[in-house]
Amino acid sequence: MRALTFHGKGDIRCESVPDPAIEDPRDAVIKVSACAICGSDLHIYDGVIPQMKNGDVLGHETMGEVVEIGASVKKLKVGDRVVVPFTISCGECYFCEHGFYSACERTNPDHAKAETLWGHSPAGLFGYSHLLGGYRGGQAEYLRVPHADSGPIKVPQNLSDDQALFLSDIFPTGYMAAEFCDIKGGETIAVWGCGPVGQFAIRSAFMLGAERVIAIDHIPERLALAEKAGAETLDFHKVDIYEAINSMTKGRGADACIDAVGTEPDPTGSIDSFIDRVKVAAFLGTDQPHVLRQAVHCCRNFGTVSVVGVYGGFIDKFPMGSAINRGLTFRMAQTPVQRYLPRLLERIEKGDIDPSFVVTHRGTLEEGPDLYKTFRNRKDGCIKVVLQP
Ligand code: NAD
Ligand code: ZN
Ligand code: ZN
Numbered sequence: 001m002r003a004l005t006f007h008g009k010g011d012i013r014c015e016s017v018p019d020p021a022i023e024d025p026r027d028a029v030i031k032v033s034a035c036a037i038c039g040s041d042l043h044i045y046d047g048v049i050p051q052m053k054n055g056d057v058l059g060h061e062t063m064g065e066v067v068e069i070g071a072s073v074k075k076l077k078v079g080d081r082v083v084v085p086f087t088i089s090c091g092e093c094y095f096c097e098h099g100f101y102s103a104c105e106r107t108n109p110d111h112a113k114a115e116t117l118w119g120h121s122p123a124g125l126f127g128y129s130h131l132l133g134g135y136r137g138g139q140a141e142y143l144r145v146p147h148a149d150s151g152p153i154k155v156p157q158n159l160s161d162d163q164a165l166f167l168s169d170i171f172p173t174g175y176m177a178a179e180f181c182d183i184k185g186g187e188t189i190a191v192w193g194c195g196p197v198g199q200f201a202i203r204s205a206f207m208l209g210a211e212r213v214i215a216i217d218h219i220p221e222r223l224a225l226a227e228k229a230g231a232e233t234l235d236f237h238k239v240d241i242y243e244a245i246n247s248m249t250k251g252r253g254a255d256a257c258i259d260a261v262g263t264e265p266d267p268t269g270s271i272d273s274f275i276d277r278v279k280v281a282a283f284l285g286t287d288q289p290h291v292l293r294q295a296v297h298c299c300r301n302f303g304t305v306s307v308v309g310v311y312g313g314f315i316d317k318f319p320m321g322s323a324i325n326r327g328l329t330f331r332m333a334q335t336p337v338q339r340y341l342p343r344l345l346e347r348i349e350k351g352d353i354d355p356s357f358v359v360t361h362r363g364t365l366e367e368g369p370d371l372y373k374t375f376r377n378r379k380d381g382c383i384k385v386v387l388q389p
Contacts, residue, residue: 002389003057003140004368009047012369017057020136020144025072028148030082034161035138036061037368037375037385038169039195039262040310044128045376048263048312051113051130060086060126061168062138063161066152075149082152084145085337086169088124088135091150095123101336107147108133122334139368141389153341156349162356162386163348166200170384171355172340173308174200174260178208180306180331181256185209188249190298191231192291193260194222196358196384197308201258202229203353214248216241221381225357245298253300261291262309296322307332358384365389 003017020029038061043049063083066076076082089101096104104123108114111121114131124146127137136144145152155164174197181189189205191198194217202213206229215226216234223233234244245254295305296319305328323330347353360383363371371385 001141002365003136004059004365004372004387005054006044006052006056006058007054010045012045012058012372014366014368015055017055017140020142022068022070023144024146025070026147026149027070028066028073028076028145028152029068030062030064030084030143030145030152031067032062032064032138032141032143032389033081034063034165035059035140035387035389036165036168036170037139037372037387039197040128040169041372042376043263043310043312045372046263049129050312051134053130053134056127056134057136057140058127059137059139060128061165061170062126062143063155063165063168064138064143067142069148073148076152076154081155081157083155083164083167084126084138084143084152085167085172085341086126087151087334087337088126088133088146089150089336089338090147091338096150096338099336099339101150101338102334103336110134125334139365139387141365150338153345155345159348160356161388162359163354164345165386166196166355166358167337167341167344167348169335169337170196170358171200171344171353172337173197173335174202175204175340175344176333176335177201177258177260177306177308178204178210181205181208181210181258181304183208183210183256186211187255188212188214189256189258190214190216190245190254190295191226191258191260192216192295193262193309194219194226194233195260198222198258198260199225199229199358199383200355201260201308202226202231205258206230207347207352212248214245214254219378221360222378222383225383241294242297249300253298253303255300256304256306257295257299259291259295259305259307259309262307263311293319296328299326299328302327302329304329304331308335310334359386361385363387
């Protein structure tokens with residue numbers, strides 16, 4: 001089959017790789033009808049995610065038709081149309097039973113490596129680092145789905161692929177980011193990053209009852225889409241974000257701040273920046289502008305900082321003094337997608353949200369490498385790319 005593969009920083013190729021097959025009785029194989037490129041894939045593209053290997057198949061936002069099932073799969077049958085969470089979860093361990101699917105203790109075969117780095121191991125993920133299982137991803141014609149009874153959900157026929165696909169990741173992620181803010185009604189929520197995840201966080205904050213959303217980015221098309229959802233927008237190249245949020249909130253700060261950016265390559269263009277920037281900052285003692293630090297400073301006392309932007313490793317110069325003195329709450333996670341699927345599918349079916357609003361670009365797998373570039377460089381108004389193998 002054809003698939004998008006990783007070959008080092010900035011080098012994604014469309015290649016022929018062996019077809020996946022059932023390897024365990026709990027597996028299913030799906031024929032991919034649509035898969036998306038995520039901001040998390042850009043961290044791989046930018047070379048900031050450790051333990052990627054040449055030839056790894058990318059992609060973790062996938063849907064399609066079940067074409068094969070293992071002997072013990074009960075909930076799916078051949079022909080079902082499903083969307084697949086990016087988190088691979090057994091559904092039976094301590095963490096899955098408590099709804100912490102992205103911490104499943106049975107789906108990361110490389111858990112020892114992850115434990116060395118992080119203390120404990122999270123779940124395996126599709127198309128990501130070998131610290132997270134090194135599973136093949138879904139930017140391909142076919143995808144093997146382990147633990148098929150606890151991941152994929154069936155998609156109603158009246159929903160298009162564009163309406164259902166983002167249940168795999170970015171809709172639950174944006175929703176979780178807003179849910180972390182503990183919105184009771186009337187709050188002001190600030191959202192850093194108006195990429196696809198930020199867009200879903202903005203809309204979810206309003207769905208959960210926020211009165212105001214302040215959305216921060218510098219890309220006109222993304223700010224415009226945030227405005228369309230009712231957000232007030234700030235361009236971080238044009239205004240001092242701290243000053244602006246203060247003046248919009250009578251000097252109090254935002255009730256909660258969402259980081260939907262994560263690790264970003266240097267805005268001046270060099271891609272190596274993340275690790276180097278930290279080293280340089282540590283060496284020179286300079287205070288590099290950083291979304292997370294800004295989110296802490298802009299949050300009102302006893303407010304919440306909700307982090308869904310992905311960070312590859314360590315971040316330095318974290319303003320712990322500000323957080324303890326002002327009673328901030330931090331919440332963050334790789335989304336336990338399975339926890340959110342039924343209720344968000346219901347939201348889509350009820351018409352509360354149509355997730356297809358985010359799609360701007362579309363192409364085949366062969367066009368995938370170019371579309372990675374377009375999405376990374378945020379060219380041509382690109383917000384979200386959907387590939388149709
Ligand atoms: P994206 O790269 O398309 O969007 C990031 C946006 O942040 C861009 O529009 C960029 O201009 C903006 N940005 C950069 N620096 C900024 C700054 N200083 N202030 C404000 N905005 C700034 O990515 P995306 O697909 O929207 O994903 C966003 C983040 O969410 C990524 O880090 C991704 O890895 C992460 N993510 C996390 C999960 C999870 O489970 N926690 C799931 C999906 C994605
Ligand atoms: Zn993703
Ligand atoms: Zn589990």
